[in-house]
Amino acid sequence: MIGVVSYLVFFATVAAILAIAVLGLNLHWGNTGLFNGGVAAFFGAGAYGTLLLGGTPQDGHLGGFGLAYPAALLGGMAAAAVMAWLVGVLTLRLRHDYLAIATFGVAVAFETLMRNAEWLAGGAKGVRGFERPLRDALGDGFLYNLLFLVAVLVVLVAVYLFLERLIGSPFGRLLRAIREDETAARSLGKTPAQVRLTAFVTGAVIMGLAGGLYGTFYAFVSPQDILPTLTFQIWAMLIVGGAGNNRGAILGAFLIWGAWTASGWALSRFAPVEAQLYTGSVQFVLIGLVIVGMLLWRPEGLLPERLVVSQSGSSSRTQEGV
Amino acid sequence: MIQNLLDGVLTGSFLSLGAIGLTLVMHILRFANFSHAELLSIGAYAALVFDRLFEALLPVFAAAFAPLTLTGALVLALLVSMVATGASAVLIDILVFRRIRENGRELSMVFASFGMALVVRNLIGLVFGLHSQLYSPDIAFATVLSFDPLILVKPDQLFVFVAALAIMAVLHLVLTRTTFGFALRAVAENPALAQANGVNLRAMITAVWLIAGALAAAAGVFYGLSHQITPVMGRDLVLPIFAATIVGGIGSVNGALLGGFIVGIATNLSLVILPAGYTPAVPFLMILAVLLVRPNGLFGEARE
Amino acid sequence: MSDPTAPEAILEAHGVTAGYVRDLPVLHDVSVRVARQRVTVLIGPNGAGKSTLIKAVAGQVTVFAGTVTHEGTDLTRLRPDRLAAHGIAIVPQTDNVFRNLTVRQNLALASRGTGAAARLAAVFDRSPVLADKRHTKAGALSGGQRQVLAVAMALAKAPRLILMDEPSAGLSPKAAAEVLAMVRRLTAEGVSILLVEQNVKLALQMADHVYILAEGRNQVDGPAAALRGDRIVADIYLGGKRIAAA
Numbered sequence: 029m030i031g032v033v034s035y036l037v038f039f040a041t042v043a044a045i046l047a048i049a050v051l052g053l054n055l056h057w058g059n060t061g062l063f064n065g066g067v068a069a070f071f072g073a074g075a076y077g078t079l080l081l082g083g084t085p086q087d088g089h090l091g092g093f094g095l096a097y098p099a100a101l102l103g104g105m106a107a108a109a110v111m112a113w114l115v116g117v118l119t120l121r122l123r124h125d126y127l128a129i130a131t132f133g134v135a136v137a138f139e140t141l142m143r144n145a146e147w148l149a150g151g152a153k154g155v156r157g158f159e160r161p162l163r164d165a166l167g168d169g170f171l172y173n174l175l176f177l178v179a180v181l182v183v184l185v186a187v188y189l190f191l192e193r194l195i196g197s198p199f200g201r202l203l204r205a206i207r208e209d210e211t212a213a214r215s216l217g218k219t220p221a222q223v224r225l226t227a228f229v230t231g232a233v234i235m236g237l238a239g240g241l242y243g244t245f246y247a248f249v250s251p252q253d254i255l256p257t258l259t260f261q262i263w264a265m266l267i268v269g270g271a272g273n274n275r276g277a278i279l280g281a282f283l284i285w286g287a288w289t290a291s292g293w294a295l296s297r298f299a300p301v302e303a304q305l306y307t308g309s310v311q312f313v314l315i316g317l318v319i320v321g322m323l324l325w326r327p328e329g330l331l332p333e334r335l336v337v338s339q340s341g342s343s344s345r346t347q348e349g350v
Numbered sequence: 351m352i353q354n355l356l357d358g359v360l361t362g363s364f365l366s367l368g369a370i371g372l373t374l375v376m377h378i379l380r381f382a383n384f385s386h387a388e389l390l391s392i393g394a395y396a397a398l399v400f401d402r403l404f405e406a407l408l409p410v411f412a413a414a415f416a417p418l419t420l421t422g423a424l425v426l427a428l429l430v431s432m433v434a435t436g437a438s439a440v441l442i443d444i445l446v447f448r449r450i451r452e453n454g455r456e457l458s459m460v461f462a463s464f465g466m467a468l469v470v471r472n473l474i475g476l477v478f479g480l481h482s483q484l485y486s487p488d489i490a491f492a493t494v495l496s497f498d499p500l501i502l503v504k505p506d507q508l509f510v511f512v513a514a515l516a517i518m519a520v521l522h523l524v525l526t527r528t529t530f531g532f533a534l535r536a537v538a539e540n541p542a543l544a545q546a547n548g549v550n551l552r553a554m555i556t557a558v559w560l561i562a563g564a565l566a567a568a569a570g571v572f573y574g575l576s577h578q579i580t581p582v583m584g585r586d587l588v589l590p591i592f593a594a595t596i597v598g599g600i601g602s603v604n605g606a607l608l609g610g611f612i613v614g615i616a617t618n619l620s621l622v623i624l625p626a627g628y629t630p631a632v633p634f635l636m637i638l639a640v641l642l643v644r645p646n647g648l649f650g651e652a653r654e
Numbered sequence: 655m656s657d658p659t660a661p662e663a664i665l666e667a668h669g670v671t672a673g674y675v676r677d678l679p680v681l682h683d684v685s686v687r688v689a690r691q692r693v694t695v696l697i698g699p700n701g702a703g704k705s706t707l708i709k710a711v712a713g714q715v716t717v718f719a720g721t722v723t724h725e726g727t728d729l730t731r732l733r734p735d736r737l738a739a740h741g742i743a744i745v746p747q748t749d750n751v752f753r754n755l756t757v758r759q760n761l762a763l764a765s766r767g768t769g770a771a772a773r774l775a776a777v778f779d780r781s782p783v784l785a786d787k788r789h790t791k792a793g794a795l796s797g798g799q800r801q802v803l804a805v806a807m808a809l810a811k812a813p814r815l816i817l818m819d820e821p822s823a824g825l826s827p828k829a830a831a832e833v834l835a836m837v838r839r840l841t842a843e844g845v846s847i848l849l850v851e852q853n854v855k856l857a858l859q860m861a862d863h864v865y866i867l868a869e870g871r872n873q874v875d876g877p878a879a880a881l882r883g884d885r886i887v888a889d890i891y892l893g894g895k896r897i898a899a900a
Contacts, residue, residue: 063457122641125382128460129592130641132384133634136589144627256585260464267461305480309472316472319465320446323458327450532763536752542714543752545734546744547764547807 034170039289041177044184045241047281050265051187051274052234058272059195060227061207062120065128066135067235067262069115070108072254074236075243076142076149077104083158090148097161101240108236109229111138116228121221135256143251154250161244180241184278187234191274194230203227257312261288264319270329279331288315351622353501358615360507360576361590363514364390366610367569368587369594370521370603371562377538377601378558379451381459385442385467386566387591388584391474393435393567394574398478400427400434401485417493417505419486420575428571432564439563440556442466448555467584475581482578485571510572517568518607521561525603534558538601586630590617593633597640599650608648612636664690664815664846665711670720672710679718680706682870686848687863688815693837693847695861695878697854703870704850705747708817711848712737712744724815738767743808747819747850750804753793757784757803760792764807777810798829805836816840818849822856834860858882 049071056062064070081093082100095103111134119130142149149155166172194200205212206220214220243249261284269280291314295307322329372386404423405412411422446466450458492502525531536544537554545551573583594613598605617632624632640647665688673679681703688694696704709715711722713732722730724740737744752760761784765773778785783799784806792803801821808816821837822830830853837847837860851857857864861878866886874886 063460118638118642122645124457125376125380125460126596126641126645128382128384129596130637133589133592133637137631137634140628140631144625257468260468263461263464306476309475309480312468312472313476316465316468320462320469323462323465324446324449327453327458526759529762529766532752532755532759533766535754536763539752539754540749542734543746543749546712546714546737546746548735548738548766548811549763550735 037173037177041180041245043282043285044180045238046285047278048184048187049235049238049262050277050281051191052231053262053266054274054277055191055227055231059203060224062224062228063124063128065132066259068254068256068258069135069138070112070232070235071239071258072138073108073111074104074239075249076155077107078240079155079158079243079249080149083155086157104240105233105236108232112229112232116225120224120228135259139251139254152251154248156248158247160247188274264315267319267322268330270331273331276329276331352499354618354621355615356503358618359611360511361618362611362614363511364569364572365590365594365614366607367514367517367565368591369606369610371565372591373595373600373602373606374558375562376595381456384463384588385470387588388467388470389435389439389563389566390570390573390587391584392438393431394570394579395474395478396434397427397431397571398483398579400430414488418509419488419490419506420509424485431571432567435567436560436563439559443559471581471584480581482580484578485574506575510576514572590633593636596637597647599647602649605647605649661689661692663687664725665848666723667711668721670710670717672706672715672717674715676718680870684872686865688846688848689863690846691841691844692862693841693860694863695857696850696865696867697857698867702867704867705819708819708850711817738811741814743811743813744817745804745808745821747823751792751800756789756791758788760803760807761810765810773810773812777806781806797824801825813845815846820850820852822853830856
């Protein structure tokens with residue numbers, strides 16, 4: 029019997045994990061103007077990387093190196109970094125719509141690979157055999173979940189603070205300079221390509237971190253977790269919350285995840301049995317309408333940039349919207 | 351391998367039709383339309399509805415043109431579906447894309463197209479069900495062209511190939527022989543100059559959506575004829591169709607035509623070396639290759 | 655300027671303030687009068703706003719204040735695709751033909767409307783060069799031939815007023831002289847012309863009336879003959895005297 033509190037802890041944990049991913053996307057899009065259509069791939073790299081490195085040996089596929097948890101998590105983030113570096117070097121100089129297609133393709137290719145390469149990561153069956161950290165000491169109960177939530181929230185706050193400082197730093201000013209006027213920035217001796225690549229890899233690492241935490245939480249990951257729909261959900265979160273705005277990103281994550289789980293619950297509770305198969309479809313129609321609706325009526329998101337108090341003296345934000 | 355080549359040519363037939371519409375939209379409206387492939391779904395399902403309707407109303411049309419499984423009703427349904435899908439495309443533009451475009455945010459249109467794709471695809475699933483469907487319950491027997499190596503071809507596949515080429519030929523004639531066609535190409539190249547020559551941009555944009563929708567409907571029906579009709583057909587065709595436009599060069603109708611066949615053939619030939627599960631990744635690899643080697647594709651021009 | 659013997663105006667721009675961005679107009683309170691069947695030329699240093707005025711008349715640039723009247727009709731916020739319908743044709747400076755279309759296709763597009771076939775035939779009669787290359791893509795023509803095509807596209811509309819933006823730009827002296835001759839011929843045939851010209855000497859040879867613009871404002875204007883010997887032209891170009899706006 030899952031009590032309401034228990035359920036809320038569960039909900040908050042996943043929402044917070046997704047919020048971390050949305051923060052990564054905000055660095056890509058809101059701050060650097062990069063259109064990442066393949067969020068699911070970097071998220072997935074982190075998830076798969078963490079589980080393969082930290083899991084116990086499994087029949088039939090690679091992995092099971094049994095590394096200590098922190099190492100496994102960092103390994104997942106490193107996998108996301110490597111993937112982002114490769115993708116970035118090849119595609120970041122492309123026009124926006126080409127970049128969207130190319131990154132979308134990366135995610136499709138990654139999911140295809142994971143689905144088929146059984147020797148690599150279990151194929152459609154996914155990766156199992158992962159022991160959640162400190163499970164021996166704390167067991168599997170409510171206490172564990174609560175502590176896990178606290179840990180995730182700590183990570184979320186840490187990532188948020190890191191990004192806020194990054195934006196206020198000289199690097200952040202450089203990002204804005206390149207967004208506003210690339211030629212001028214180049215004339216000052218900065219290489220836009222290098223700067224964009226750094227931002228891209230950093231954002232991807234954050235997405236990988238989120239993926240690693242996600243995989244850790246469920247102690248399981250499969251290709252079903254990295255479908256393009258995950259990318260759309262994370263984009264929806266950013267669009268709703270407010271692109272270019274880290275608080276908006278977090279707000280958007282909780283709102284959209286809340287709406288998603290609430291609608292899922294309502295549909296499974298109230299829809300007739302024969303219609304249960306279609307609850308996913310209804311949810312996707314709703315999320316699609318949310319994306320379109322926001323873009324038509326409030327493209328700057330719920331928390332537009334100008335409402336955020338900027339740090340005195342160290343940053344100046346221009347109005348950024350989707 | 352020859353079988354793969356043949357299958358590739360068949361796949362290319364409907365990929366080309368889808369890609370031509372997308373390349374026009376991408377070039378003239380300057381956004382990557384992730385919902386274009388859903389127009390193929392709309393076309394396929396609309397044709398299904400009209401096919402059943404015409405068969406019921408006019409039983410004489412239910413007879414198939416042997417050895418095809420194609421019926422007169424389906425031919426009529428295809429034509430009606432082309433109109434209906436074109437109209438749907440215009441409607442979606444009026445309701446969603448135009449407003450965003452006129453507020454000056456090109457990139458929002460890409461996100462909006464993500465959203466529309468989700469909406470359309472899942473609405474279709476809700477209305478028609480998640481299972482796959484076929485236009486005709488008849489089993490189409492393949493003709494054996496050769497026994498060793500084994501080469502089979504279904505009459506429906508031949509029809510699809512010929513019909514696709516016929517449609518593309520008609521479009522080619524329109525683009526190279528009519529002033530409407532010149533006006534369309536003029537808008538694609540230089541909208542301001544086109545206006546100075548009396549071309550109404552909004553009318554042309556509507557025309558582009560109508561054409562793209564009609565071609566997509568045909569592509570969807572042809573896909574449905576040679577495979578099956580499912581709500582996720584759009585999702586499965588998004589990347590191959592994008593790949594075809596990128597290979598051909600965005601803005602080039604001839605490029606999209608060639609690109610469709612190239613992607614179709616490459617994807618099917620890849621089956622010789624890759625297990626079938628990997629084929630969804632092939633279009634992506636082709637996109638990557640093109641963007642690295644020749645970003646403007648075969649016939650595209652940079653347009654900024 | 656209120657000379658009773660002067661021909662009537664076909665086009666009047668009055669107090670036009672226009673630009674690309676609302677807060678940054680390129681033209682400030684500019685007035686220009688194009689006399690019927692005459693050549694009116696705009697000259698001035700770079701950035702003076704000459705091309706912008708042409709574009710403002712054509713509806714390609716937003717007019718924030720002032721009026722543009724053509725044959726008595728107010729065309730101030732003209733929708734750009736209505737230009738040809740009012741009997742006005744424009745020859746832009748660059749990108750003035752459709753390179754992907756053949757010569758014939760370009761002209762067919764330009765001459766759409768009633769009597770299209772006749773106008774198209776007339777263009778080919780007039781220009782053996784274009785007739786000869788009618789099936790060549792415009793992108794494959796030489797620069798000079800493209801310019802001829804661009805002008806022909808304007809003429810194919812049987813316009814009453816032609817706007818030209820630096821028609822001699824990039825042409826050899828010989829070709830530029832041909833442009834000059836053609837422009838004068840056109841007025842003899844009843845067409846009025848407003849053009850922008852960078853080459854002052856050529857401008858003064860072509861023009862009936864000259865307007866000098868600088869920094870987005872009127873400076874001086876007058877009959878070409880009167881300005882030919884006038885030092886003020888040289889002064890404005892060399893950065894000397896500017897007649898400041900109020």
